[in-house]
Amino acid sequence: MxxxxxxxxxxPPTFPEDGKLRxxxxxxxxxxxxxxxxxxxxxxPYHTAYINLKQKPxxxxxxxxxxxxxxxxxxxxxxxxxxxxxIIADYLDDQYPQNRLNSTDPLQRARDRILIERxxxxxxxxxxxxxxxxxxxxxxxxxxxxxxxxxxxxAELKKRGxxxxxxxxxxxxxxxxxxxxxxxxxxxxxxxxxxxxxxxxFSKLIEWKDLMKEDNAIKSLLISGExxxxxxxxxxxAEGPDYDFLPIPAKRIRTN
Amino acid sequence: MxxxxxxxxxxPPTFPEDGKLRxxxxxxxxxxxxxxxxxxxxxxPYHTAYINLKQKPxxxxxxxxxxxxxxxxxxxxxxxxxxxxxIIADYLDDQYPQNRLNSTDPLQRARDRILIERxxxxxxxxxxxxxxxxxxxxxxxxxxxxxxxxxxxxAELKKRGxxxxxxxxxxxxxxxxxxxxxxxxxxxxxxxxxxxxxxxxFSKLIEWKDLMKEDNAIKSLLISGExxxxxxxxxxxAEGPDYDFLPIPAKRIRTN
Numbered sequence: 410m411x412x413x414x415x416x417x418x419x420x421p422p423t424f425p426e427d428g429k430l431r432x433x434x435x436x437x438x439x440x441x442x443x444x445x446x447x448x449x450x451x452x453x454p455y456h457t458a459y460i461n462l463k464q465k466p467x468x469x470x471x472x473x474x475x476x477x478x479x480x481x482x483x484x485x486x487x488x489x490x491x492x493x494x495x496i497i498a499d500y501l502d503d504q505y506p507q508n509r510l511n512s513t514d515p516l517q518r519a520r521d522r523i524l525i526e527r528x529x530x531x532x533x534x535x536x537x538x539x540x541x542x543x544x545x546x547x548x549x550x551x552x553x554x555x556x557x558x559x560x561x562x563x564a565e566l567k568k569r570g571x572x573x574x575x576x577x578x579x580x581x582x583x584x585x586x587x588x589x590x591x592x593x594x595x596x597x598x599x600x601x602x603x604x605x606x607x608x609x610x611f612s613k614l615i616e617w618k619d620l621m622k623e624d625n626a627i628k629s630l631l632i633s634g635e636x637x638x639x640x641x642x643x644x645x646x647a648e649g650p651d652y653d654f655l656p657i658p659a660k661r662i663r664t665n
Numbered sequence: 666m667x668x669x670x671x672x673x674x675x676x677p678p679t680f681p682e683d684g685k686l687r688x689x690x691x692x693x694x695x696x697x698x699x700x701x702x703x704x705x706x707x708x709x710p711y712h713t714a715y716i717n718l719k720q721k722p723x724x725x726x727x728x729x730x731x732x733x734x735x736x737x738x739x740x741x742x743x744x745x746x747x748x749x750x751x752i753i754a755d756y757l758d759d760q761y762p763q764n765r766l767n768s769t770d771p772l773q774r775a776r777d778r779i780l781i782e783r784x785x786x787x788x789x790x791x792x793x794x795x796x797x798x799x800x801x802x803x804x805x806x807x808x809x810x811x812x813x814x815x816x817x818x819x820a821e822l823k824k825r826g827x828x829x830x831x832x833x834x835x836x837x838x839x840x841x842x843x844x845x846x847x848x849x850x851x852x853x854x855x856x857x858x859x860x861x862x863x864x865x866x867f868s869k870l871i872e873w874k875d876l877m878k879e880d881n882a883i884k885s886l887l888i889s890g891e892x893x894x895x896x897x898x899x900x901x902x903a904e905g906p907d908y909d910f911l912p913i914p915a916k917r918i919r920t921n
Contacts, residue, residue, distance in 0.1 A: 486772065496778040503771035515759035516742065522752040 414652040416461035421468045424484075430455040431482040433472055433490065435462050436652060437640045439588030440494040441479040442630060446584040447498045449626035451508050459657070463649040495525070498585065510581040521582045524565060524574070528586045530558035535589055542645050544600050552604060559611060562586070566613040572620055579624050583617075587627060590618055594634025599641060629658065670908040672717035677724045680740075686711040687738035689728055689746065691718050692908060693896045695844030696750040697735040698886060702840040703754045705882035707764050715913070719905040751781070754841065766837040777838045780821060780830070784842045786814035791845055798901050800856050808860060815867060818842070822869040828876055835880050839873075843883060846874055850890025855897060885914065 414435065415422065424431050432448070434441040434457050448455050460469060460478055472490050473480035481497045482490040491497045502510045512518045534554035541547030566574065574582035596604040606615060621627050632640075636655060643651035670691065671678065680687050688704070690697040690713050704711050716725060716734055728746050729736035736746040737753045747753045758766045768774045790810035797803030822830065830838035852860040862871060877883050888896075892911060899907035 483772070488776065491775050492779055493782050496775050496782065499778070500771050500775035503774070515756050516739070518759070519747050519752050519756035520744065522755070523748055526749050526752065 413657055414459040414461040415466050415469075416464040417466060419466045419468075421466070421472075422458040424456050424458075426484070428484055431484065431490075432457045433460055433469075433478050433480040433482070434458070435460055435478045436655060436657065437632070437637070437650075438462075438478050439592065440477075442588040442591075443494040443585055444479040444481065444497050444501070445630050446587065446626050447501045447510065449629050450510065450579070450584060450624075451501060451505050453501060453505050459652070461652055495585065498581070502581065510575070510584065512575070512580070521575070521580075524562075524582050525585045527561055528558070528589070530561070531555050531586075532589055534558070535592070538600070539641055545604070552600065556606075559606075559614060563611050563614045566617055573617065579621060579627070583621065584626070587621060590614075590621070591627075591631065592634075592637050593618075595637035595641065596634075598635055598638035669913055670715040670717040671722050672720040673722060675722045675724075677722070677728075678714040680712050680714075682740070684740055687740065687746075688713045689716055689725075689734050689736040689738070690714070691716055691734045692911060692913065693888070693893070693906075694718070694734050695848065696733075698844040698847075699750040699841055700735040700737065700753050700757070701886050702843065702882050703757045703766065705885050706766065706835070706840060706880075707757060707761050709757060709761050715908070717908055751841065754837070758837065766831070766840065768831070768836070777831070777836075780818075780838050781841045783817055784814070784845070786817070787811050787842075788845055790814070791848070794856070795897055801860070808856065812862075815862075815870060819867050819870045822873055829873065835877060835883070839877065840882070843877060846870075846877070847883075847887065848890075848893050849874075851893035851897065852890075854891055854894035 422431075430448070430453065432441070432444060432455050434445065436459055445457075447453075460466065462476075462478065465476055470476055472482065473492055474489065475492070477492060479494055479497060480490040480492050481500075491500060499511070512521060534548070534551035537548040537551040538545070538555065541551070545552050562574075571577060573579045574586075579587075593606055596606075608615060622631065632655065639654065640650065640652075643654070678687075686704070686709065688697070688700060688711050690701065692715055701713075703709075716722065718732075718734065721732055726732055728738065729748050730745065731748070733748060735750055735753060736748050737756075738746040747756055755767070768777060790804070790807040793804040793807040794801070794811065797807070801808050818830075827833060829835045830842075835843075849862055852862075864871060878887065888911065895910065896906065896908075899910070
């Protein structure tokens with residue numbers, strides 16, 4: 410299962426000419442996961458090519474000018490692939506009407522966007538923690554900032570009074586914040602048991618997390634807390650991250 | 666004309682109960698300007714309250730939880746005002762159908778969004794420059810990074826072959842990037858004559874800037890390069906920025 414992630418010296422993938430969308434991704438990238446989730450939730454057929462982000466293929470800037478994943482190639486368009494997870498997610502939801510994820514009410518949509526924007530209050534300290542080789546000690550205050558940022562989401566679930574942020578089934582907010590919520594399962598491994606989410610303070614959010622794990626789109630991409638932890642530890646190796654230690658679901662493997 | 670910008674110790678503004686939107690703004694804030702531009706371009710009636718961002722009113726976090734401008738209060742909604750310039754701009758364009766600024770084609774809309782996102786390549790070094798008390802010397806590389814980021818926009822105007830990014834009249838991209846483009850007129854004052862935009866390298870962008878200045882929405886809010894410069898210099902004063910040195914157009918003055 411080695412070298413699923415294409416790196417330096419690789420050839421660009423050759424996809425079948427079947428009109429399907431082509432997603433450039435990385436197995437552990439939460440931003441790419443957002444796009445996978447939307448594709449899965451809306452049942453849109455697609456191919457995936459995985460990119461080694463530490464040793465990027467020379468050809469990759471032709472696909473994504475800033476070298477980032479996710480990037481979505483639309484085979485019927487001659488222009489550059491789309492970039493930026495939220496922009497791609499919106500495009501997919503607007504272009505493919507089945508299982509609409511965004512609200513059609515402009516005000517509700519704006520409120521959902523603000524909520525996603527406020528989730529950056531979690532993402533920013535989360536990355537400080539993840540890039541700290543010594544865990545909590547190496548990123549003073551980050552764990553507190555990250556956990557505090559989740560209070561807004563606990564309160565919002567209470568206020569909305571629904572199982573999911575978007576009602577009786579997961580919608581745009583649910584899928585867009587999920588990848589990082591999934592990774593809170595790695596906190597106990599990475600940072601110590603006491604950093605598991607507090608069961609009282611985050612009772613609604615923990616209930617929501619359990620329900621989310623029953624969702625088919627979520628399930629098809631779910632990585633355990635322990636595996637997220639293993640990947641994160643591997644990023645500190647001299648030889649770079651171990652992108653390929655997990656088996657990749659058969660239907661996602663690129664075809665060349 | 667002093668104290669138009671509400672500061673510490675002020676009372677919250679009382680707006681007439683006329684159903685009009687209420688925008689919390691700051692006269693020189695480019696993000697707030699984005700929202701003013703959309704309101705003006707779509708001819709949506711609104712009231713404005715200006716906020717002193719250095720000495721914020723105690724009541725302001727009730728309007729904008731992170732204390733930022735712009736914030737848009739919707740008198741018919743009990744919820745918090747909307748925040749984040751792009752989210753507010755989208756809301757206004759979706760809610761008020763006149764003079765549609767966004768493309769209705771999902772792919773074009775996504776491409777426009779990517780362009781706006783790439784404008785952060787200008788905004789980030791721009792702020793490094795503006796916060797440097799010693800101009801170019803205090804922010805090494807920033808002026809080069811900022812100018813280089815504009816190459817994408819020059820190339821895009823050539824590629825689109827239209828007067829404006831959005832065609833024959835200004836649209837979403839045009840208005841969203843404008844506030845910082847307007848401020849490039851301050852470069853000669855702030856940084857020295859040689860930092861004016863190069864007339865050959867940016868011929869399309871300069872043509873576009875001139876056309877934009879003919880647009881009614883742009884004109885109604887335009888601040889000269891020299892006045893932007895004056896404000897920017899004032900931010901380094903011991904007593905804080907001089908928010909109130911410009912006359913504010915009569916129809917924008919809050920009513921209490």
